[in-house]
Each structure stands twice: as C-alpha cells, then as structure tokens.
Amino acid sequence: MIIYKVGIYAIFIKVYTSSKGGVSMPIQFRNYTKQPGITEDYHKVRDFFIRLGYAEFTYTRWDWMATHGYLDKSAVGKIGIWEDDKQIVGVATYDCQLGDAFCLTLPEYSYLKKDMLLYAKDNLSKDEKFGVVISDTDLKFQDIAANLGFIATCQKESDAIFYLDKTSTEYSLPDGFHITTMKETFDPYQYLRVLWKGFNHELDGEGDFQFSNEKELACKEEMIRPNVDLNLKVAAVAPDGNFAAYCGMWYDPEAGYAVIEPVATDPQYRKMGLGKAVVLEGIRRVGELGAKTALVGSSQQFYYSIGLRPFSTSTIWREK
Numbered sequence: 001m002i003i004y005k006v007g008i009y010a011i012f013i014k015v016y017t018s019s020k021g022g023v024s025m026p027i028q029f030r031n032y033t034k035q036p037g038i039t040e041d042y043h044k045v046r047d048f049f050i051r052l053g054y055a056e057f058t059y060t061r062w063d064w065m066a067t068h069g070y071l072d073k074s075a076v077g078k079i080g081i082w083e084d085d086k087q088i089v090g091v092a093t094y095d096c097q098l099g100d101a102f103c104l105t106l107p108e109y110s111y112l113k114k115d116m117l118l119y120a121k122d123n124l125s126k127d128e129k130f131g132v133v134i135s136d137t138d139l140k141f142q143d144i145a146a147n148l149g150f151i152a153t154c155q156k157e158s159d160a161i162f163y164l165d166k167t168s169t170e171y172s173l174p175d176g177f178h179i180t181t182m183k184e185t186f187d188p189y190q191y192l193r194v195l196w197k198g199f200n201h202e203l204d205g206e207g208d209f210q211f212s213n214e215k216e217l218a219c220k221e222e223m224i225r226p227n228v229d230l231n232l233k234v235a236a237v238a239p240d241g242n243f244a245a246y247c248g249m250w251y252d253p254e255a256g257y258a259v260i261e262p263v264a265t266d267p268q269y270r271k272m273g274l275g276k277a278v279v280l281e282g283i284r285r286v287g288e289l290g291a292k293t294a295l296v297g298s299s300q301q302f303y304y305s306i307g308l309r310p311f312s313t314s315t316i317w318r319e320k
Contacts (some may be wrong), residue, residue, distance in 0.1 A: 027084055027112065034077035038225050042066050045081070046227070048088040050254050056135045056157065056314040057102040058295070060250035060259035061095065067222045070096045078123045082112055092116045098126035100316060102133050103141070114144045131316040133157060145317045155316040158299035160308040162283055164292055167307035169284040171277040176239035179281055183230035188219035194235065194243040198264020227252065234282045236274040242266070245274035249282035251291050258286035260296040276306045
C-alpha cells in the first residue's frame, strides 16, 4: 500500500502490476503538472483520450477545457494520472471546475477505477460537494460506486450523434446573411459577443456584453493553439456585420469522430435557421476531412430536429 499526497489531501492506493514482455512492473501514479495550458502533460493526456476512443469524457472535452476561460487553473495539479511503463492508462479529472469528476481507463485497466474514485473524492471535490460521472453502460463501475456508498441521481449528461452517411447537411441562409470562419474572420469581439448573447447572459439580467484587452488575450489563448482548426469555427454573419450564430467544431483524424462545441445564437436572430446553418456547415467541413460522425453533449430538441440522434447517457452519482 502506498500513500499518495496532494496538498493537504492523502489517499491510499493499492500497488498494481502489469506484465509487459514477461516483466512485472507496477502501475505508477502521479499528478498532472501544476502548469495550466498547452504543456507536455496536456499532449500526453490528450493522446490517452485519443487511444481511449469515445467515452463520457472525450478528447475534445479535454481540448476545450485546456485553455477555457472558466478553467480553475489552480486545481489542474490535482488531476490524477496512472501510468504503465510511462504510458498513461487512466485519468481522474474534472471539467473546468472542481466538484464532479470523471474516472477513465483503457479497457484492460478498469480494475483501477475503485482507487481512482477514492482519489477523486478526496482531491476533486469542491466545498465538500462531490459527484462522479458514470456511463449508464458501465455496470462494473456502477457496482464499485454503489459499494462505496454512492447512489445515482437524476442529473444526466447526454450525447447525440450525427451520421454523415445518413443525414443531409444541406441548409439555407436568409437574405443578407453569410457564413464565415474564425480563419477567415478572426474577431475575438464578435466571437465573445455572440456567446455572451447566445447563452442568454443579457436575458438573464447579467448586463450588456463588455469587451476588454484581457478578454481578447484569453480568446487568443483559447483559439491560437495546437489542435484548434480555425476553419472549423463557423459563424453566420448578419447584414450589419455582427456574428448572429456560432458553432465550434473539433476534429482529429486519429479519433475518427468530430465534436460540436459550443453553439450559440443571438436571441435577436433566433427562429431563422441560423443555428442549424452553422452546425450543419461545421459538420459538412469535418466530413470533407474524413469524419463519419459528429457528437454533441446535449439532448436538446434543437439537435434532434436538425438530424442528430440520441447516442449515449451518463449519470452523476453522489454519496448518500
């Protein structure tokens, strides 16, 4: 038994071994680097998610989180990593903010999940609140969580899927509107403005969008970096030059599937087919690059109405 300490936290983790080439080697635990952003560890964990394939936490979710303005940068060093012969085989992480965790392993290392959950509980909680996201098809992990005193809640995460060989990507635009990308029109102001309006911050009483040098720099850090293709960041432009709708697309040929994130439409321009247009344009573009499917983390009727289908669900489990 080894005690791993992270800050004021400590956890007891069994020493597991694997056999490669007839040599028995222990599974090694370590923490992710304390440095946020695009680091060597960022690339190593991303490679793990690519090898893992589709799961409740995808490679694009990791990409989106890595330079997201909402990321709790002070906590990245708490992310747990399990390695076999210096290759990552398991990751316990949060998504931008502490509180809910994800414990993911390559299939042959699923026996690590009990210790991963114990680690996550002690290190990835927030204000003594903690949940773990478990795929509804991962019955073994559900058993582990239940035996540790966790119960399923009504809180769900859902993914929907678009099959490019089954559904058309055709769309139309109202007169005076056109499509652009952040490659053609890199405009942090317009990008942040349409997200602010599209996610209803003004409608919810948070005030008008305010731009600043700090926000511009944060946007550039988010966009101008590895594994971001600006040709896949699609906007519908209104006649007055403002972004009316936006869709971010992510695609890596090694993974084989694309992910849609985020999507927003300015309330002034809703019910005009602009959200549909930017999403389908993004899907069309990843299709040209070789993608066969595109996923979105949502169960909203909007996505089903434009051709996506229910695909997978996960549940947040919490202690009784």
